[in-house]
Structure formats: structure tokens, C-alpha cells
Amino acid sequence: MSDVRNNRREAGGSSVITANRLLDGRIVWQVAEGDWSTIIADARIIPNADIEAAIAQAAARQQADGLVGIYGVQVETDATPPVPVTVRERIRAFGPSVHPDFTPVAELEAHA
Amino acid sequence: MPDTIQAPALPVGHYGYDQVDRAFLADRVEQFRDQVARRIAGTLSEDEFKPLRLMNGLYLQLHAYMLRIAIPYGVLDSRQMRELAHIARTYDRDYGHFTTRQNLQFNWIRLEDTPDILARLADVDMHAIQTSGNCIRNVTCDQFAGAAQDELVDPRVHAEILRQWSTLHPEFTFLPRKFKIAISGSPNDRVAARFHDIGLVAKPAPDGGTMFDVFVGGGMGRTPIVGVHLRDDLPEEDLLAYLEAMVRVYNEYGRRDNIYKARIKILVQALGTEGYRAKVDAEFAAMNRARYRLPPETVAAIRARFGTPDLHAPDDAAEQLARARRADPAFDRWVRTNTHPHRAPGHISAVISLKPAGGIPGDATSAQMDIIADLADRHAFGEIRVTHMQNLVLGHVRQDELHALWQALRAADLASANIGLIGDIIACPGLDYCSLANARSIPIAQKLSARFASPELQETIGPIEIKISGCINACGHHHAGHIGILGVDKKGEEFFQLTLGGSPGSDASVGQILGPALPEDATVDAIARLVDAYLVHRTGGERFLDTYRRLGAALFKDAVYATA
Numbered sequence: 001m002s003d004v005r006n007n008r009r010e011a012g013g014s015s016v017i018t019a020n021r022l023l024d025g026r027i028v029w030q031v032a033e034g035d036w037s038t039i040i041a042d043a044r045i046i047p048n049a050d051i052e053a054a055i056a057q058a059a060a061r062q063q064a065d066g067l068v069g070i071y072g073v074q075v076e077t078d079a080t081p082p083v084p085v086t087v088r089e090r091i092r093a094f095g096p097s098v099h100p101d102f103t104p105v106a107e108l109e110a111h112a
Numbered sequence: 113m114p115d116t117i118q119a120p121a122l123p124v125g126h127y128g129y130d131q132v133d134r135a136f137l138a139d140r141v142e143q144f145r146d147q148v149a150r151r152i153a154g155t156l157s158e159d160e161f162k163p164l165r166l167m168n169g170l171y172l173q174l175h176a177y178m179l180r181i182a183i184p185y186g187v188l189d190s191r192q193m194r195e196l197a198h199i200a201r202t203y204d205r206d207y208g209h210f211t212t213r214q215n216l217q218f219n220w221i222r223l224e225d226t227p228d229i230l231a232r233l234a235d236v237d238m239h240a241i242q243t244s245g246n247c248i249r250n251v252t253c254d255q256f257a258g259a260a261q262d263e264l265v266d267p268r269v270h271a272e273i274l275r276q277w278s279t280l281h282p283e284f285t286f287l288p289r290k291f292k293i294a295i296s297g298s299p300n301d302r303v304a305a306r307f308h309d310i311g312l313v314a315k316p317a318p319d320g321g322t323m324f325d326v327f328v329g330g331g332m333g334r335t336p337i338v339g340v341h342l343r344d345d346l347p348e349e350d351l352l353a354y355l356e357a358m359v360r361v362y363n364e365y366g367r368r369d370n371i372y373k374a375r376i377k378i379l380v381q382a383l384g385t386e387g388y389r390a391k392v393d394a395e396f397a398a399m400n401r402a403r404y405r406l407p408p409e410t411v412a413a414i415r416a417r418f419g420t421p422d423l424h425a426p427d428d429a430a431e432q433l434a435r436a437r438r439a440d441p442a443f444d445r446w447v448r449t450n451t452h453p454h455r456a457p458g459h460i461s462a463v464i465s466l467k468p469a470g471g472i473p474g475d476a477t478s479a480q481m482d483i484i485a486d487l488a489d490r491h492a493f494g495e496i497r498v499t500h501m502q503n504l505v506l507g508h509v510r511q512d513e514l515h516a517l518w519q520a521l522r523a524a525d526l527a528s529a530n531i532g533l534i535g536d537i538i539a540c541p542g543l544d545y546c547s548l549a550n551a552r553s554i555p556i557a558q559k560l561s562a563r564f565a566s567p568e569l570q571e572t573i574g575p576i577e578i579k580i581s582g583c584i585n586a587c588g589h590h591h592a593g594h595i596g597i598l599g600v601d602k603k604g605e606e607f608f609q610l611t612l613g614g615s616p617g618s619d620a621s622v623g624q625i626l627g628p629a630l631p632e633d634a635t636v637d638a639i640a641r642l643v644d645a646y647l648v649h650r651t652g653g654e655r656f657l658d659t660y661r662r663l664g665a666a667l668f669k670d671a672v673y674a675t676a
């Protein structure tokens with residue numbers, strides 16, 4: 001994605017990788033190469049120095065993995081599980097603020 | 113008389129499809145089914161597929177795919193509403209969102225399901241064509257068309273003619289930018305005609321036919337502009353020829369080099385009203401007018417495919433309504449705020465507010481959609497209208513049945529008495545759903561409507577339009593709000609800029625920025641102080657807008673920034 005908001009990255013920070021699933025459009029976070037989760041807490045945290053290479057690697061197999069729009073999201077330094085630094089990405093990670101019942105975690109539990 | 117009205121052969125209020133229309137839609141669905149299959153198989157890349165899905169109203173938004181369904185001139189019938197409820201229940205999360213462009217959006221759609229959804233829509237003569245892309249979009253229309261006492265001409269037949277003319281017009285599928293037309297038949301502008309690429313107002317011609325006022329070059333977005341008046345005497349038979357000339361001039365001279373300068377409003381400003389008019393007149397004079405002539409027979413043929421309501425009310429309908437109002441103050445208040453005078457004796461138009469206090473403006477659950485469809489069958493010839501204020505209207509209700517309608521609406525949490533008042537807020541989806549957003553719109557609307565929930569307080573404050581957009585694209589019409597709220601992004605956090613003095617109506621104006629943007633947690637309080645300042649300074653029956661226009665921004669600025 002070319003959106004500048006997704007490319008604000010501080011040198012010393014770290015990021016996670018995100019995308020939308022092709023089939024249903026839902027948001028996922030990269031757990032490991034080829035492995036994605038709807039829950040940001042599962043995501044692997046990558047130092048910003050390595051993030052571009054990791055994104056390129058993920059993008060290379062996006063059709064095989066059934067994904068669109070892969071990009072990196074900077075997260076708060078000390079937060080575990082990871083919390084994105086922008087409101088936009090927090091809403092992507094935790095669901096629309098106006099529907100608390102639609103958070104990815106609530107969804108997972110509903111289907112468990 | 114039976115208490116439910118049988119659905120007539122032709123739908124009341126909108127055009128009834130024929131076999132040709134249906135075959136066309138069926139083809140489009142199968143074409144898209146094939147495209148989706150090829151995308152999933154990987155033979156179409158995302159870059160190749162994106163324009164194809166957008167042509168079918170399918171966007172990829174923040175959390176999922178969003179499907180935007182066209183509701184031509186904002187009119188749908190009960191059968192269509194039930195199908196939308198069914199789709200919400202089966203394929204989405206049990207609700208839909210009615211928009212300022214009189215369309216419906218589903219926010220949680222799966223790509224895989226979309227061909228089936230489009231097929232279901234086609235079964236009830238609906239689609240998602242012309243809801244995206246640089247084409248002539250769904251034509252919007254007065255929500256009280258064909259019913260309002262102040263209406264001179266029912267504009268829906270002409271809206272349908274424009275729909276047919278623009279649908280897949282070979283020349284106009286790739287305009288420099290999207291193109292939005294609104295049409296009204298009342299001198300009281302309820303369609304924001306002056307904020308559209310083209311705004312039309314139909315009125316009777318001296319010869320007994322119909323003619324049009326034409327506005328051009330209005331718009332919101334990054335460069336808000338009130339449209340200019342191009343002419344006031346366009347004869348019906350030249351409607352298509354003249355619009356064709358208007359759009360051709362735009363197609364030829366409109367800028368394609370810069371997306372922010374591509375709308376017709378920029379061209380009209382660059383050429384000046386006279387310059388643009390001269391080019392249109394030259395094109396009009398040179399074109400094959402016979403080819404685009406709209407003869408009365410064609411208009412009559414289209415009109416014949418509209419069902420007409422059989423408006424008969426008991427002689428004492430008005431008296432029955434008056435009695436019910438005296439007996440029930442809450443009903444009386446709702447009638448004051450949520451109805452509009454009807455042209456036929458014993459009838460009235462009822463507005464169903466989709467703005468409950470603390471709720472999400474424009475959202476309706478599938479259960480509510482089903483209830484509204486049933487009520488439309490029972491009380492309004494099965495016809496439902498969507499308003500650009502994100503509410504619904506039952507156009508033709510008998511006055512003696514209005515109390516029963518209100519009771520049923522109240523039981524479904526659909527009877528908020530707030531139309532035109534501070535609780536009747538337009539809000540775009542904003543950052544909760546929209547991938548272009550800077551800030552959330554809906555929570556601000558929710559906090560405001562909860563804060564001003566009291567119907568007494570709302571009536572005391574009087575008519576006031578608050579409109580909220582999550583970014584400068586202005587889908588929430590903030591430029592035309594008496595109070596406009598625009599979400600801006602400062603280093604990843606949400607801020608809100610206030611504009612005052614906008615108006616969408618016959619007195620159209622663009623709101624002016626009041627001062628620096630406010631943090632999210634200060635915005636609602638600031639607006640409450642602004643409203644207080646108005647209550648202190650208003651005189652007589654002034655609306656908020658009148659007080660602002662009389663006194664200017666200074667006192668409101670003091671109120672907002674005093675403690676901020």
C-alpha cells in the first residue's frame with residue numbers, strides 16, 4: 001500500500017506485518033512465514049531495520065498465501081502483546097470501536 | 113377494505129424492470145462470477161481485478177470487503193428491503209448502513225459470496241452498478257418526491273430516464289472523475305442540488321410541460337464549491353441532449369492529470385460560468401439533437417412503468433389524527449418533527465429516524481429492515497425511500513393510520529423524534545470502517561446524540577444540522593453542515609476541525625473553519641458550549657444558522673476555545 005500513514009517508521013522501533021485475506025477481506029497478522037493470524041497478539045515482532053526485507057518476502061508469496069495489501073505496522077516498543085502506534089492500526093487490530101462484539105478475539109471465541 | 117395492501121403489478125414509486133433489464137443484470141452477475149473465480153485462482157492479479165470489482169460496487173475496506181448497493185433515486189420496495197435484510201442476515205453481520213447517497217452499504221462481505229449476493233439482488237431487480245468509479249453515479253432525488261405538498265413536478269420519472277441514459281453510456285464510463293447528479297421537483301431544495309456536479313430542479317413549463325433549472329459545478333471534497341446556476345429554462349425534450357453536451361465538455365476539457373483537480377467544479381471555476389456555458393451551448397448547437405431528443409412519448413412510456421398509489425382516505429382522517437395527537441403528547445411531538453405535508457388530503461409522509469440517541473447514524477438491523485418492509489406494505493403501498501440524511505421515509509401514509517404506524521415503529525426502536533434536530537446527525541463510516549479515514553466519525557455522532565438525547569431539549573434547540581466526515585473527501589457532507597466536523601490526523605492521533613455556517617439547501621453555503629482542530633475528547637464538550645452560546649444569543653425564532661449568519665464566528669470561537 002502506498003498510503004504514507006503506513007510508512008511512518010522510527011529507526012529504533014519495531015513493527016508487525018499485516019494484510020487482508022483475499023477470500024473474505026479480513027485482517028491478518030504475520031505469525032511466521034506463510035502463517036497468519038487474525039489476532040495481533042500472535043504476530044511476530046520485527047525490528048524496523050529488517051522490516052522492509054520481511055515485507056518483500058511476504059509479498060512474494062501473497063497469491064499463494066491468499067493475501068492482498070501486505071504492509072508493516074509500527075508497534076509500541078514495550079507493549080506485549082503488540083499495540084500499533086496509530087489509531088488506524090489499533091482499530092484494524094482490535095475491531096471497530098463502535099462494535100465491541102466484533103473484535104477479532106470475541107469472534108474467535110464465538111466460533112470456538 | 114383489507115388492512116394490508118396487495119403488492120401492485122408495478123412497484124409504486126420506482127420503475128418496474130422488464131425482461132431486457134433483467135437479462136442484462138443476469139449477464140452482469142455471471143460475468144462477475146467468472147472474474148471472481150479467476151481472481152481466486154490467481155489468473156487475475158489484484159491490480160487487474162480491482163477495477164472489475166469496483167465496477168460491481170465491491171470495495172476492500174478496513175476490516176473486510178464492503179458492498180455498495182444502488183438504490184436508484186433512493187426508492188425501494190418492500191420486497192427489495194426484505195432481500196437486503198436477508199443478505200444482511202446471511203452474508204453480513206445482521207445490519208446494513210444507509211448512506212448520504214441514498215445507497216446501502218454492507219461492511220463485512222466476503223469476496224467468495226459476492227456473486228451469490230449479486231444474483232440475489234438481481235432477483236429483486238437490484239444491483240451495485242455505478243456505485244464506484246469515474247462514471248455517472250446513482251442519481252439522487254427528493255425523499256418526498258411524488259408526495260410533498262410543495263412539489264411542482266414529481267422528478268422520479270426524469271431520474272429514471274437519467275439512470276437509463278447514464279447506465280453504461282459508452283462515452284461516459286471513463287470520465288475524468290466520478291459524476292454525481294441530484295434532481296428535485298420542489299422549490300425547497302432537499303437534495304443539495306447546489307452541491308452536486310449537476311443539480312436539476314424540475315418545474316412546470318409555460319406550455320404545460322416540464323422544464324428544468326440547471327446547476328453545475330457544485331461539490332464537497334477537498335475543494336467545496338456551491339454550484340452555479342447555468343439556466344432556468346431547459347425544456348424536457350432537450351434534457352438528455354443538454355446534459356450530454358454538459359458532460360461532453362467536461363469529458364473533453366476536464367483535467368485528468370491531477371485527481372484533485374479532476375471534478376467538473378474545477379473546470380467550471382477555471383472557465384468561469386460564462387465560459388463553460390458558451391462551450392456547452394456550442395456543443396449543444398453542433399450535436400445531433402434529434403438523436404438525443406426526449407419526446408413526450410418516451411417520458412410517458414417510462415412513467416407507465418411506475419406504479420401509482422391509489423390515494424383514498426376517509427373524510428375524517430385529519431380529524432382522527434388531530435384527536436390522536438391531543439391524546440398522546442409523545443406521538444404529537446413525533447408528528448411535529450418526523451412528518452412532512454402531503455399533497456393529497458388525508459395523507460402525510462412519515463420519516464423513520466435511523467438516529468436513535470447514542471446509535472450509529474444510518475444503520476438498520478435486518479430485523480428492523482423486515483419490520484419496515486411490513487409497515488410499508490401495511491401503510492405505504494410497499495414503498496420506502498432513503499433520504500440523504502440517512503433516514504427512511506414512508507411517503508404516502510393515511511393520517512388516520514399514522515398513530516398505529518408510530519406505535520409499531522416505537523416498538524422497533526425506530527421512532528426517535530429528532531428529524532432536522534441536533535440528534536439527526538450525518539456521519540460517514542470514518543475510521544471505524546473506511547480505509548481512507550483520518551479519524552472516527554461515528555463515535556462523535558454517538559456521543560453528541562446521547563448528550564442531546566432529550567426530545568424536549570432537542571426541540572428547544574430547534575433546527576440544526578451537524579455533519580461529520582472522517583476525512584476531507586467529505587462523504588459526511590461536513591462542508592454543508594450548520595456545524596461541520598472534519599476528522600484530521602496528527603501523527604497518528606485523531607483531531608477534529610469545526611466548520612460553521614454551511615447549508616445544503618436553497619440558501620447553500622460552505623462552512624468556514626472556526627480555528628485549530630480539537631482533540632477527540634474535547635470535541636463534544638466544545639460543541640455543547642457552542643450550542644449554549646447560540647441559545648444565549650439567538651433572538652426570535654432564529655435557527656442556529658441564522659444566528660451564526662447574523663453575528664459571525666467570533667462569539668462561537670470564544671465559546672469553543674475559551675477553556676480548550
Ligand code: HEM
Nearest residue numbers: 211212213289331332333334375540541546548585586587
Ligand atoms: C467507506 C468507503 C468510502 C470510500 C472509500 C469513499 C471514497 C470517497 C472519495 C475518495 C471521495 C472524494 C471524491 C472526489 O472528491 O472526487 C468521496 C466523496 C463522497 N462520498 Fe464517499 N466514500 C466512502 C463511503 C461513503 C459513504 C458511506 C457515503 C455516504 C454516507 C459517501 C458519500 C460521499 C459523498 C456525498 C461525497 C462527496 C461528493 C463530492 O465531492 O461532491 N461515501 N468518497
Ligand code: SF4
Nearest residue numbers: 540546549582583587
Ligand atoms: S469522508 Fe473520508 S473517512 Fe468518511 S467515508 Fe468518505 S473517504 Fe471515508
